[in-house]
Amino acid sequence: MKRIRVIPFIICIVLCHSHLMAQETGEEKLGSWFMYFGTHRISEPLSIHTEVQYRTYEFGSNFNQLLLRTGLNYHFQENAMATIGYGNIPSDVTYTDFSGEKNSKEHRIYEQLAFSNHLGKVSLSHRYRLEQRFLESSTGEKDTQHRMRYLLRLTYPLNQNWFLTTYDEIFINLQEPLFGQNRLYAAIGYKFNSAIALEMGYLKNHFTGINYDRFQLGIWWNTDWRNKNSQNKNG
Numbered sequence: 001m002k003r004i005r006v007i008p009f010i011i012c013i014v015l016c017h018s019h020l021m022a023q024e025t026g027e028e029k030l031g032s033w034f035m036y037f038g039t040h041r042i043s044e045p046l047s048i049h050t051e052v053q054y055r056t057y058e059f060g061s062n063f064n065q066l067l068l069r070t071g072l073n074y075h076f077q078e079n080a081m082a083t084i085g086y087g088n089i090p091s092d093v094t095y096t097d098f099s100g101e102k103n104s105k106e107h108r109i110y111e112q113l114a115f116s117n118h119l120g121k122v123s124l125s126h127r128y129r130l131e132q133r134f135l136e137s138s139t140g141e142k143d144t145q146h147r148m149r150y151l152l153r154l155t156y157p158l159n160q161n162w163f164l165t166t167y168d169e170i171f172i173n174l175q176e177p178l179f180g181q182n183r184l185y186a187a188i189g190y191k192f193n194s195a196i197a198l199e200m201g202y203l204k205n206h207f208t209g210i211n212y213d214r215f216q217l218g219i220w221w222n223t224d225w226r227n228k229n230s231q232n233k234n235g
Helices: 002-023 226-234
Strands: 030-041 046-058 061-077 080-088 105-119 122-136 142-157 162-173 179-191 196-207 210-224
Touching: 030 061, 046 080, 061 105, 179 210
Parallel strands: 030 210
Antiparallel strands: 030 046, 046 061, 061 080, 080 105, 105 122, 122 142, 142 162, 162 179, 179 196, 196 210
16 A cells, blocks of 8 residues: 555656756746847948847846857848858856856857848848857867758838838758757837837747747847948048
8 A cells, every 4th residue: 555655656756857857948938039230331342240149048037148249241232142250159058047157158150141132012031051160068078060040031011110020040950960940030120210220029949849938129230331431531
């Protein structure tokens, strides 16, 4: 009889442990991504990309990742450009909140092609990216990985300032496992002027066997230094 009573107790412990382990991933929490993107035109064919993303497991707290990325864009057509760039990305790969001294590190080089076109009022943009990732875990173990990414974004203007936008981006690893992740995003945006825009939206980030929900707030800032450069030369 004692053995029979012990069995339900063991089952209960196992189920509770499994539930706690699932919670430790942060899957049930609404995390947040706060983002800045900048494109700064310095000449007719060239511009500089700047980017900062601060990502958390919970809304506004529990650090997940800081992404610092820059790149040099070459505009070879009016609606097409090639980019080569670099990213520095410290990450906390565990949901447990701590001070951050055990964060993993990543240095990333990337190359990409981006194109845009229109289908009626809808603006479409395509981005093809290849990444070389140089990873170092919190224990000092190092690894090099490669992956491809494709993003398709659709943007629909509601009026002169407001717009709706959505995208889907798939990540394919060039080593096992092949599937990396998929990001599905939808947002409403406001265009203050030709240089500044704001987006607020929701991201579903799907990995094999796990999904994350993320609130996103992003600002886009574009500057054009071509006229200033030409004036300086003429002066």
